[in-house]
Amino acid sequence: MVSVINTVDTSHEDMIHDAQMDYYGTRLATCSSDRSVKIFDVRNGGQILIADLRGHEGPVWQVAWAHPMYGNILASCSYDRKVIIWKEENGTWEKTYEYTGHDSSVNSVCWAPHDYGLILACGSSDGAISLLSYTGDGQWEVKKISNAHTIGCNAVSWAPAVVPGSLIEQPSGQKPNYIKRFASGGCDNLVKIWKEEDGQWKEEQKLEAHSDWVRDVAWAPSIGLPTSTIASCSQDGRVFIWTCDDASGNSWSPKLLHKFTDVVWHVSWSITANILAVSGGDNKVTLWKESVDGLWACISDVNKGQGGVSAVTEGQQNEQ
């Protein structure tokens, strides 16, 4: 049931580490060891190079699109310890901010839900996670969580801005009081959940199940049910689905999705969180779905060429 609908020849000169579709599925951003970030228009199965962004001095590990209400904004992070935020102004892409507050490679960037404002979380090999918040007029405020993970942090993923249980209990007319949370995965084999309390970030939960470095975490979008779900994948070849049934976020229980034969690099959820995409060193990208009786089944299998497949992202492809 799965078929390749488009192959984009990016002309990157080296390994591609990440590829992300924008909010509408009309643009694709790719980043590579060749230090560049490229943006393509991929509507109607085509590929038009819109921009070739240079600014990093090392392999670029991840890219992330911000919500369109803030404009066309893309964040990228690299081995060169920098996080660069690019913005499209008057049809051209330019660097709008550069953050150099990390002492080591920055491995992951993730934008917070748009309801919180324009906030970017960055995870680095120096073990710290920094949160960059846009305060207006080109200014960014930085909050740092030092020693989030010993040895290094490999992935960050924000929780959706939904008050758990809101599908069942209708929230009052005024804006709900969001509790900002995000998950991180690190070289200490742990997945940690962070919560903001009185302007400070605190470690709320420690999820232990992996026996090797956690490579990616992905917090599933919420449809308002009381359950929260996180997917994590690791060097140990395992993918776990963590669920928390109560609204206070206290008891997380893992379910093993599958044990793969090689390192699993990335996990990513569909918009309505009913499908999880997994990619790994076994050269495969697989799609998984939860059946009505709570078991996860693989609904597809896409084998892709030589070398490892290192990033998977889900968006919505539109015929335009």
Place this chain on the structure above:
Amino acid sequence: MASSLCRASPSPVDSVCITSAFSHTDFHQFCPSTGRIYQCKNTCKALVDNSCRPKTRTALPKHGLFMLGRLVQVSKNYRSVIRACMEDMHQAAVSARDPALHSQYSTQVSILSAMELIWNLCEILFVEAAVAGPLLLRLLDWVRLHVCDVDNMVREVLSSENPSKHELFWNVVDVFVLQGRMDEARHLLSKEASANPTSVNMCRILDDLMKKMPVPSLGNTQTLTEMELKWQHWHEECQRYLQDGTFASNSHMESICKILLGDENAILEKKELMTTWYHFLVTRLLYSHPTVKPMELRFYAQSSMDLFLGGESSPEPLDTILMAAFEFEMHQVIKECSIALSNWWFVAHLTDLLDHCKLLQSHNLYFGSNMREFLLLEYASGLFSHYSLWQLGVDYFDHCPEYGRVYLELHIERIPLNTEQKALKVLRICEQRQMHEQVRSICKIMAMKALRNNRLGSALSWSIRAKDAAFATLISDRFLKDYCEKGCFSDLDLIDNLGPSMLLSDRLTFLGKYREFHRLYGEKRFSEAAKLLLMLMTAHIAPCSFWMTLLTDALPLLEQKEVIFSAEQTYELMRCLEDLTAGKSDKQKFQDDDVETMKVEMLRLALARNLARVIVKEGTLEGS
């Protein structure tokens, strides 16, 4: 609905693969002509309205029958849509020059044909089940409609000059007998009789047997027992003729008699004419158990398939689906169809129909009626990746009581808003459903887009709609900045007609009022303009940074021949000016260039002069 989901997966070389899950055979591929797309869309829409309305669970018997009739009609509508698509597809296949395209369309035609076959059977067995009426007749109709491989042969023989001399003549007679088309069989027999005097007797007898064959009738003119009795008698009569060797000299007629007697082997011999095991099943039932009841079908279905395939070939997906239907395993039918078809349309609509017939609940599966919603959500999600069918998806989500709304909220924000029209369409949908978050989000996106393209007026109206005070302030500042630079306002219409939305942000209020000041001045309503100008400063509506500009705007009013500002107003103005200059630090005063200092001097002078004039004026008695 080319894809409900797609992934970008990079490879170490240089290419990125965008893959799609559930690559639906695009529904609009079924109907290549655009006219048909809309017809299908409208039929679907009508059917959605018709069939997806949440039904009340308490159905009285009379009401139930009425509902049932409606549901059968709905089912028939679905089938006619499928048939219409098949027609179009067939036309497309015929006119396709490219062989690859031709074969693609032909495949689609066969898929659609299979879909209609399955749907028809489900309609007979499940939807019409409660309707009194002989199952067998409906099954016979079903077979006649769908086994068309023999139609050409039939046409050929019938249209030939001397049908009875045609080499395929007996084949056609057999076909009619196998399909229970007695009148047509008898008609051909009469031709044989007139052409072949030696077989007149046999023909007459066979004709008679065929005429007398008891068939379950549509109207309830006979009871089951009566029917069975009659049938028994007739069966025995046929038996006697066969055993007497009446047809011994004509192997064709003898085999027909055996068929009439329900002899399995005789029927099986005509495999090629039946082409499918389910035809065999129905023929078998016709001649051995004509009063078969729905629940008894399962016993005959499996054995029919086994006998027919005879271990030579294994059942195909279509066979498995039909078998599940004969066995009344509805969930199995849905499951098998989901696997076999790469298209959620079929299972989603069929399940919805069955759910409305209250059939799915009778099965003891714990997800019960959620199966309907589950499939509808899948189908509708797929529609959202299509540039125009997403609107249909909205309707489907509306009819999913549990998760429909939240799925809609998540999907509707992802529709690319290339044009203002599309954005307005999406907004209307969100507003109708009180999806305020989505409305705000979309308005903010449009405002940002407009701002990026320097369309300040559009950006302002979008941010007003989004009730986004911060953005409105930002844009108002831009307007004011533009005014300071160019000396005029753009988008006057918008600013003039702000109305109560002016109150959204202080800066916006100022912008509106400031424009009003200009208008008053333009209309030469100087004293009103003066009052407004002053109020803008004293009520602190104007930002401090703008005071200098306002005071400069006051200059022409001060210099008028007629005195406009009253004494009190003049004092106020002076106070404002002093506040402004006092507020500056010494350093700032030093940095002020000559123009600035001159402006302040001019203002002081003008104010003083005005004060002088107004004191005199106010001090003078009227008429003296």
